[in-house]
Amino acid sequence: MSRNEIRIAGAGGQGVVTAGRILAEAAILSGNDATHSQVYGPQSRGGASRSDVVIASGEIGFPLADDIDLLIVLSGEAYSRYEPELSSEGRLVVDSRCAPSDLNGDARQFAVVDTARAISGSQLVTGVVALGVLQALEDVVEADALREAVSARVPRKHREMNLEALQAGMELVGGGGA
Amino acid sequence: MSQAQLIQGNEACVKGALAAGCRFYGGYPITPSSEIAEQMVRLLPDLGGVFIQMEDEIASLASVIGASLAGSKAMTATSGPGFSLMQEHIGYAAMTEVPCVVVNVMRGGPSTGLPTSPSQGDVMQARWGTHGDHPAIVLAPSSVAEVFDVTVKAFNLAERFRTPVIILYDEIIGHTRESVVLPDSIEVVDRVQPTDAPADFWPMIAPDDGVPPLPAFGDGYRFHVTGLAHDERGFPTNDAQVAEALVARLHNKIDAHLDEVIEVDTYMVDDAEIAVFAYGIVGRSAREAVMRARDNGIKAGLIRPVTLWPFPYEQVAEVAAQVDTILVAEMNLGQIIGEVERAAAGKAEIKGYLRADGEPITPTALLEAITPDKEGQR
Structure with missing residues (x-):
């Protein structure tokens, strides 16, 4: 793996920034170099939120995403904003709720938000479900490292719920996404 | 060597400051610098340090200058709008030769501008934002690891030359998390202390390198601090020759040691x-x-x-x-x-x-x- 750029884009409150941070920490635990950057608006809730993770086997020069390899979108606003920026080689994963009817044939869609709601009763673990999907699809970090990073990053009382969310994300792919 | 850890630029700044001996933080939180205040308030008390949230950025830097004169290594952090308010006291610290570190995590301007977006719009303000012919040391790190190193260097230069040092980086460096292995040990410089007995000491007599010793307020040495042009005793003067010699010394103490400063x-x-x-x-x-x-x-x-x-x-x-x-x-x-x-x-x-x-x-x-x-x- 030379350089892998992953963007998780969604809405404030979906845990997008935490998910990106977990992924970068898992990459470091897996023996790679990683960076994490975030873009957010001045408001504390709602609005667009985005997390970029760069993972490389060697030292990372430019720490920001410059040419996204994989884009995961978790809200309609994020889809309209970031899908057009994806290059033709970039891979796309979309939450089923915000997938348009004319979704690109190579894109994959999964019920990420609905799965998160079923587990937590809110959207809070959406980002972690997305990490499960990502892991099952791309195997970018070691699965054990990802579990370890989730456990270390989330509050203790929500640990089990987040590990469940991660597992559910992996199983969404196992069940064969639409 | 310690373990690789994923940390933000703003966290690396705090770690560098504490490693360099910073024990006072006076500030007013502002995006995108707030994580510095957030970490300082958590970490300083256990180290015997002091954190004060002041009423604004003018008072923030005033508190830092006071803490430094009392013998503490001190800093503040802000962004463009707060940096504008700090200009008055940056000049005061330069004139009174008070070691301190000011971090400006740059965001889009002018005015309140783009609070969560990066910019490098304060480069000339960092040099010329405060009035008068003053020296300026401004450092600009370009990675999270370098934020740590530069923050240590900023404190060391501030102590070495008795001058405010400004660290300028942008929102991206402040918020991006990178994998960093922090050094186990660093070189720490402390301000020079007087060798004279208190009765023989005058506060602004500089040795050959142009940097007068700085005892802590309350140590028993004569103390006089003023932003007015002052003589070697620290007292105000209108004497043209004395004023000229003072301003020249403020510049020369740094210009004569550029190899220690320029990187x-x-x-x-x-x-x-x-x-x-x-x-x-x-x-x-x-x-x-x-x-x-x-x-x-x-x-x-x-x-x-x-x-x-x-x-x-x-x-x-x-x-x-x-x-x-x-x-x-x-x-x-x-x-x-x-x-x-x-x-x-x-x-x-x-x-x-x-x-x-x-x-x-x-x-x-x-x-x-x-x-x-x-x-x-x-």
Whole structure:
């Protein structure tokens, strides 16, 4: 793996920034170099939120995403904003709720938000479900490292719920996404 | 060596400050610098330090100056709007020779501008924002690891030269998390203490290197601090010769030791036809662009000043004599480019890649700018 750029884009409150941070920490635990950057608006809730993770086997020069390899979108606003920026080689994963009817044939869609709601009763673990999907699809970090990073990053009382969310994300792919 | 950890630039700043001996933080939180205050309030009390949230940024730097005079290593952190308010006391600290560190995590301006977006719009303000002929040391790290190193260096230079030191980085460096292995030990410099008995001591008598010793207020030494021009006893004066000698000394104590202050990173400039001049996060884009250009057979290089002020005129002049073109890339409408032109003095063509919309300058964009078109033009 030379350089892998992953963007998780969604809405404030979906845990997008935490998910990106977990992924970068898992990459470091897996023996790679990683960076994490975030873009957010001045408001504390709602609005667009985005997390970029760069993972490389060697030292990372430019720490920001410059040419996204994989884009995961978790809200309609994020889809309209970031899908057009994806290059033709970039891979796309979309939450089923915000997938348009004319979704690109190579894109994959999964019920990420609905799965998160079923587990937590809110959207809070959406980002972690997305990490499960990502892991099952791309195997970018070691699965054990990802579990370890989730456990270390989330509050203790929500640990089990987040590990469940991660597992559910992996199983969404196992069940064969639409 | 310690373990690799994923930390933000703002966290690295706190770790560097504490390692360098900072034990006082007075500030007023503002995006994108707030994580510095947030970490300081958590960590300082256990180290026997003090954190105060002041009523505004004017008072913040005032509290830092007071703490420093009482013998503590002290800092504050802010962003553009707060940095504007701090200008008065930056000048006061320069004139009264109080060691302190001011961090400005730059965001889009003018005014409250773009609170969560990066910029490099405060480069000239960091040099000339406060009035009068004052010296300025301004450092601009370009990675999370370098934020740690530069923060340590800022405290050491502040103590060494009894002067305010400004650390300038942008929102991207402040908020990006990178994998960092922190050093196990660092060099720490402390302000020079008087060797005279208290009865023989006058506060502003400087030895040959131009830096007077600074006892802590309450140590029993004579103490007089004023922003007015003052004599060697520290008392105000209107004497032209005394005033001139003071202002000259304030500059000379730093100018005579530029080798301790100026740090410039160069990369592949030896045979370069075009050099990119970039600092902060743009230095990272530029390095990547230079590497890609070399892969394409273009002789490109990089000059990346870590020290923005005093400006590295000599180092830039050397590169200008070697290359045809220097491309200055900065996230503003053209600030440091004027200094590059002064340094190059016509020896190289100076071009700008300037952007002030709150978006970063990417390696792809810079690669395009340094790649000649079919006619060989850039």
